[in-house]
Amino acid sequence: MAHLHCILEDLKQIINECASGNIKAQEQLYRTFAPKMFGICLRYAKDRTEAEDNLHEGFIKVYSSIKSFRHEGSFEGWMRKIMVNVSLEKFRKQQTMYPVEDMVLYADSHATDDVLAEISAQELLVLIQQLPPRYRMVFNLYVMEGMNHEEISREMNISVGTSKSNLSRSRDILKDKVKKLYGEAGKNNNTA
Amino acid sequence: MSERTNIDKTIREKFEDFSVEPPVHLWGEISGELAAGKRRKRIAAFGWIAAAAVVVIAFLAGWLINDHSKQVLPSMVEQPKVQENNQNQTESQPQNQKSVSQNQEQPVIAKSNVQTGRSESETHKAARTFVVKNVDVNTETESEVITTSKREEWNVEYLATKTAEFDQENQPLLVTQIQGKQEEKRGISAHDEVLIVGNIQKLKQENKPEHGWIVGAHLSPGYAAHTSSYSASYSGNMSTNSEGGVRNVGGGVSVQYKTGKKLRIESGVYYAQNSQSAGSSNGLFNMSPSYDFLSGNAEYSGNDLVYANTVELKREGMIMNSTAGVVNLNQTPQGAELSAKTDGRDLNTATLITNGEFTQQFDFIEIPMYLRYRVVDGKFGIDLMGGLNAGLVVGNNVFIQSDYGKQNVGTTESISTLNLSGTVGMGVSYSMGTHFSLSLEPRMSYYLNSINTNPDVSYKPYRLGLFTGIYYQF
Numbered sequence: 001m002a003h004l005h006c007i008l009e010d011l012k013q014i015i016n017e018c019a020s021g022n023i024k025a026q027e028q029l030y031r032t033f034a035p036k037m038f039g040i041c042l043r044y045a046k047d048r049t050e051a052e053d054n055l056h057e058g059f060i061k062v063y064s065s066i067k068s069f070r071h072e073g074s075f076e077g078w079m080r081k082i083m084v085n086v087s088l089e090k091f092r093k094q095q096t097m098y099p100v101e102d103m104v105l106y107a108d109s110h111a112t113d114d115v116l117a118e119i120s121a122q123e124l125l126v127l128i129q130q131l132p133p134r135y136r137m138v139f140n141l142y143v144m145e146g147m148n149h150e151e152i153s154r155e156m157n158i159s160v161g162t163s164k165s166n167l168s169r170s171r172d173i174l175k176d177k178v179k180k181l182y183g184e185a186g187k188n189n190n191t192a
Numbered sequence: 193m194s195e196r197t198n199i200d201k202t203i204r205e206k207f208e209d210f211s212v213e214p215p216v217h218l219w220g221e222i223s224g225e226l227a228a229g230k231r232r233k234r235i236a237a238f239g240w241i242a243a244a245a246v247v248v249i250a251f252l253a254g255w256l257i258n259d260h261s262k263q264v265l266p267s268m269v270e271q272p273k274v275q276e277n278n279q280n281q282t283e284s285q286p287q288n289q290k291s292v293s294q295n296q297e298q299p300v301i302a303k304s305n306v307q308t309g310r311s312e313s314e315t316h317k318a319a320r321t322f323v324v325k326n327v328d329v330n331t332e333t334e335s336e337v338i339t340t341s342k343r344e345e346w347n348v349e350y351l352a353t354k355t356a357e358f359d360q361e362n363q364p365l366l367v368t369q370i371q372g373k374q375e376e377k378r379g380i381s382a383h384d385e386v387l388i389v390g391n392i393q394k395l396k397q398e399n400k401p402e403h404g405w406i407v408g409a410h411l412s413p414g415y416a417a418h419t420s421s422y423s424a425s426y427s428g429n430m431s432t433n434s435e436g437g438v439r440n441v442g443g444g445v446s447v448q449y450k451t452g453k454k455l456r457i458e459s460g461v462y463y464a465q466n467s468q469s470a471g472s473s474n475g476l477f478n479m480s481p482s483y484d485f486l487s488g489n490a491e492y493s494g495n496d497l498v499y500a501n502t503v504e505l506k507r508e509g510m511i512m513n514s515t516a517g518v519v520n521l522n523q524t525p526q527g528a529e530l531s532a533k534t535d536g537r538d539l540n541t542a543t544l545i546t547n548g549e550f551t552q553q554f555d556f557i558e559i560p561m562y563l564r565y566r567v568v569d570g571k572f573g574i575d576l577m578g579g580l581n582a583g584l585v586v587g588n589n590v591f592i593q594s595d596y597g598k599q600n601v602g603t604t605e606s607i608s609t610l611n612l613s614g615t616v617g618m619g620v621s622y623s624m625g626t627h628f629s630l631s632l633e634p635r636m637s638y639y640l641n642s643i644n645t646n647p648d649v650s651y652k653p654y655r656l657g658l659f660t661g662i663y664y665q666f
Contacts, residue, residue: 021230023223023226023227026223026226027219027223030219030222031219034213034214034218034219035211035212035213035214036210036211038211038212038213038214039207039210039211039212042212043207052214052215052218055214055218056218056221056222056225059222060222060225060226060229063226064229093509093522094509116199116202116203117202119206120206121206121207121210124203124206124207125207125210142200143200143203143204144203144204144207171196171199174199174203175199
């Protein structure tokens with residue numbers, strides 16, 4: 001307990017020094033949180049390059065607005081929100097450039113969730129990145145951030161129905177991809 | 193439903209402590225941007241300090257010049273020599289003069305070497321000094337003449353008449369007029385009369401308040417254009433369309449402080465718009481092989497304006513080298529066509545073609561510090577003015593005006609928030625009584641720095657404006 005208190009005090013000190021522009025403290029903060037935040041950015045991006053861009057932009061926003069952090073909640077949660085918001089802003093801009101037609105409800109693929117238990121996070125990440133941008137965004141906001149469809153529809157400027165259908169479709173796509181991946185892997189193993 | 197919940201839960205748990213080490217170079221880029229941000233803040237701070245220094249220097253300059261003018265303007269004309277043979281006449285008319293003792297408060301004495309044309313021997317004996325003091329040109333009854341010798345002859349009645357005449361005309365009497373009436377003036381020489389009128393005029397001017405405030409409201413229709421230059425690499429990726437300035441309306445409020453009769457310091461807050469438009473007729477496509485695919489396309493024929501430029505496709509939009517800098521297009525203009533380049537050099541570039549006119553618009557709030565010099569002071573006044581403005585960019589937009597209406601399609605990158613411009617102008621004013629006046633003032637403002645901080649672009653807007661306004665003086 002005392003150890004945790006020390007860590008929190010250290011973090012508070014680092015945050016305060018970051019707020020006053022101390023570059024060493026900024027680097028220390030980056031080293032501490034960048035891997036976790038990069039993991040989040042990767043889930044929202046279509047590839048590693050986009051995730052790097054988002055992480056870069058997200059940390060610049062963290063440093064520029066760190067003075068407004070009141071030490072009342074989780075700092076990691078606060079940073080996480082910034083990273084998600086950066087991804088959302090990018091999505092909104094892309095949406096105006098490349099509008100996507102609303103998708104109708106797709107038939108359920110009837111896949112079970114057993115296959116998901118076997119797949120690693122890294123493999124799952126690759127599959128999530130392969131989702132169409134809007135599916136990926138809805139999936140992340142609903143499953144990972146715990147937002148409901150009304151909140152998602154507001155954030156993404158889409159209808160609640162679209163959000164629901166996108167989520168359902170993204171689940172199905174993921175399950176199908178997992179099945180194919182493991183099916184093909186099984187076949188390869190058999191032939192080897 | 194439970195199956196879906198399980199899937200979500202499984203995936204969430206997999207990513208609970210998921211972390212990936214970002215590439216090493218990323219911190220270098222972030223720290224570089226943080227350092228650049230600090231530099232920008234420092235530069236902005238220097239800009240403000242420079243603007244403040246300009247204000248202080250202009251104020252001090254006005255103050256010093258005003259001090260100098262104070263020493264010169266109040267000097268009065270002196271008549272050192274009066275004919276001796278006027279003594280008897282002076283003594284015979286005691287009722288017409290008001291004698292004031294020599295220890296009168298604040299006697300105004302200045303020396304001048306006025307040549308009277310009389311012999312030295314005549315004038316030396318009766319050398320006297322006279323001063324016209326506190327002549328209230330608005331109330332004739334309080335005209336007052338001070339004499340220091342009984343031998344000098346004065347006609348106060350005539351002096352009062354002359355003062356009234358001066359008031360009516362509000363202008364100094366001409367020497368020739370005075371000379372023409374010389375015979376009627378019962379012993380006052382032409383030279384004396386000139387001196388009297390000169391004194392009255394100076395006193396009248398002296399009675400006007402030297403210091404004071406003038407506030408004004410202005411509306412300024414104008415024409416905005418620019419000068420620009422680019423590096424070779426930048427211009428190589430930019431199509432040159434026919435360009436032109438844009439007419440617009442600005443305005444604001446001003447405050448002037450009169451530091452003297454001639455000089456004023458002016459500041460205030462003005463809104464100004466600087467923009468440039470680009471568009472070309474179909475002739476463009478005959479000249480550039482890049483647009484050969486458009487020949488014969490009915491949509492781009494005729495006299496309609498067409499804008500065409502090379503764009504680079506990015507994940508988050510398109511960027512395009514333009515006149516005022518790199519434009520970040522956050523949406524494709526309605527009805528625009530994107531054509532991929534087929535030369536294979538860069539697959540990320542394309543040609544953007546759209547009907548209509550492309551406009552880059554920058555909105556400025558300008559805080560000026562001007563010096564004004566009053567060339568003519570009267571019912572009609574003429575001012576010369578010049579100075580510096582701190583120009584704050586408060587709006588940065590890119591528009592396409594086409595059949596679909598006016599569409600905001602993005603912003604210009606690297607636009608500096610704080611800029612410096614110089615202004616010169618000449619104003620004509622018409623006084624409408626004691627307090628109010630109207631003015632008409634052509635001015636030209638030119639930005640002294642490139643408002644785009646991109647080293648490949650130099651973009652300096654200028655504006656010709658006709659400032660119309662109303663002033664209130666107190």
